[in-house]
Amino acid sequence: MSLVFPHTFVPWFRAVAPYIHAYRGETFVIGMTGELVAAGKLNAFVQDLAILHAMGIKIVLVHGFRPQVNEQLHAKGHAALYSQGMRITDPVTLDCAQEAAGQLRFEIEAAFSQGLPNTPMANAALRVVSGNFLTARPIGIVDGVDFQHSGVVRKVDAAAMQRAMDTGAIVLLSPFGFSPTGEAFNLSMEDVATSTAIALQADKLLFVCEVPGVREDESDPESPIRTELALAEAERMLDGRPAATQPTDVCYYLKYCVRACQAGVERSHILPLAVDGALLQEVYTHDGIGTMVVDEKLESLREATPDDVGGIIAVIEPFERDGTLVKRARTEIERDIDAYTVIEHDGVIFGCAALYPYVDANTAEMAALTVSPAVQGQGDGDRILKRIEQRAKAMGLSSIFVLTTRTMHWFIKRGFNQVDPEWLPEERKRKYNWDRRSQVLVKKLF
Numbered sequence: 001m002s003l004v005f006p007h008t009f010v011p012w013f014r015a016v017a018p019y020i021h022a023y024r025g026e027t028f029v030i031g032m033t034g035e036l037v038a039a040g041k042l043n044a045f046v047q048d049l050a051i052l053h054a055m056g057i058k059i060v061l062v063h064g065f066r067p068q069v070n071e072q073l074h075a076k077g078h079a080a081l082y083s084q085g086m087r088i089t090d091p092v093t094l095d096c097a098q099e100a101a102g103q104l105r106f107e108i109e110a111a112f113s114q115g116l117p118n119t120p121m122a123n124a125a126l127r128v129v130s131g132n133f134l135t136a137r138p139i140g141i142v143d144g145v146d147f148q149h150s151g152v153v154r155k156v157d158a159a160a161m162q163r164a165m166d167t168g169a170i171v172l173l174s175p176f177g178f179s180p181t182g183e184a185f186n187l188s189m190e191d192v193a194t195s196t197a198i199a200l201q202a203d204k205l206l207f208v209c210e211v212p213g214v215r216e217d218e219s220d221p222e223s224p225i226r227t228e229l230a231l232a233e234a235e236r237m238l239d240g241r242p243a244a245t246q247p248t249d250v251c252y253y254l255k256y257c258v259r260a261c262q263a264g265v266e267r268s269h270i271l272p273l274a275v276d277g278a279l280l281q282e283v284y285t286h287d288g289i290g291t292m293v294v295d296e297k298l299e300s301l302r303e304a305t306p307d308d309v310g311g312i313i314a315v316i317e318p319f320e321r322d323g324t325l326v327k328r329a330r331t332e333i334e335r336d337i338d339a340y341t342v343i344e345h346d347g348v349i350f351g352c353a354a355l356y357p358y359v360d361a362n363t364a365e366m367a368a369l370t371v372s373p374a375v376q377g378q379g380d381g382d383r384i385l386k387r388i389e390q391r392a393k394a395m396g397l398s399s400i401f402v403l404t405t406r407t408m409h410w411f412i413k414r415g416f417n418q419v420d421p422e423w424l425p426e427e428r429k430r431k432y433n434w435d436r437r438s439q440v441l442v443k444k445l446f
Contacts, residue, residue: 086188209273365403
């Protein structure tokens with residue numbers, strides 16, 4: 001058995017705790033490509049799903065089966081037919097798809113039924129529910145091509161899925177739907193997952209697929225992955241370019257992420273199946289492992305509420321301990337909560353600042369400007385500063401000032417000038433700690 005070292009395990013566990021709290025009770029729709037199963041990664045992936053479920057997340061899992069269907073077709077000597085990136089499902093292909101779906105559901109349910117000691121599945125007792133949750137309609141004839149038994153989602157029985165998840169079950173969907181007359185249609189995993197996420201108004205839609213995410217430079221395969229992409233920018237990326245037809249093209253998945261976000265799903269993700277634990281890394285770390293598409297209207301920079309007191313304390317405590325910030329009592333933060341601005345990502349507070357006006361002196365103090373070390377260097381400090389400046393201007397004040405012992409140069413680079421402590425408003429001067437010898441910096445707003 002490997003040793004667990006407290007000096008690494010305890011800080012890590014504390015770091016993921018805010019995400020555990022934030023996502024408890026939320027609904028995730030997860031689209032898993034058939035390539036993940038073909039690569040032999042199903043058991044590890046199911047173990048990660050079991051961890052998410054244990055953390056209180058409601059899960060709908062949608063599996064794909066492209067390689068499995070193609071394997072069945074090859075065994076029968078029948079060619080796989082595609083047009084415009086969609087499978088043409090003739091009667092032979094429909095039979096192969098039904099066989100592949102049945103086998104995959106058997107394998108997935110077996111994986112969820114494991115309970116081996118010393119694995120994440122021990123004591124899990126997970127229940128998987130499948131059913132005819134989807135109504136489909138045929139694609140029909142497009143540009144002269146008859147797609148036969150290929151279809152698209154017409155309706156999702158979200159209420160029935162919700163009832164199943166409320167009992168603690170994981171809902172498993174195959175890419176099949178049925179018409180009101182009982183006719184079966186072969187669907188795409190991506191369409192099923194996206195339509196389901198929209199119908200449930202899920203908190204997240206996650207695709208675990210062949211592509212690692214959107215790269216900073218699309219022409220460079222070694223370029224870093226963009227961890228976050230605004231919906232408007234994702235829409236621009238898709239505009240004016242031919243529709244992606246191959247699942248190895250990131251835009252193939254990006255179009256479904258955009259569709260989901262446009263329809264009210266808060267966040268959609270593209271994750272690499274090649275990375276072990278990609279799902280856990282994306283959900284329980286700040287930067288994640290893939291690309292998240294988010295509607296930029298979901299404001300992450302806002303004024304604080306009483307519910308944010310705990311998050312603010314968690315952010316500023318490390319800086320109070322090392323002396324960067326003056327210690328503030330919880331009662332003081334609760335009393336002054338209306339003065340605080342916070343910045344959050346996925347419901348977790350990563351930065352804050354407070355604004356204390358001195359109206360008679362036509363100025364205000366910005367205090368406790370703090371950004372978590374986990375996200376420093378990403379511009380959150382500048383965004384908080386800008387919001388504080390806007391709040392001060394709205395009050396008609398002509399300047400803001402800060403007191404600092406260690407971050408003087410950061411403020412100077414942003415337009416602050418050092419002044420003598422005697423400059424401070426009389427009320428603030430009486431509370432100035434001459435032993436601490438904080439530097440006073442002022443920025444003019446008008």
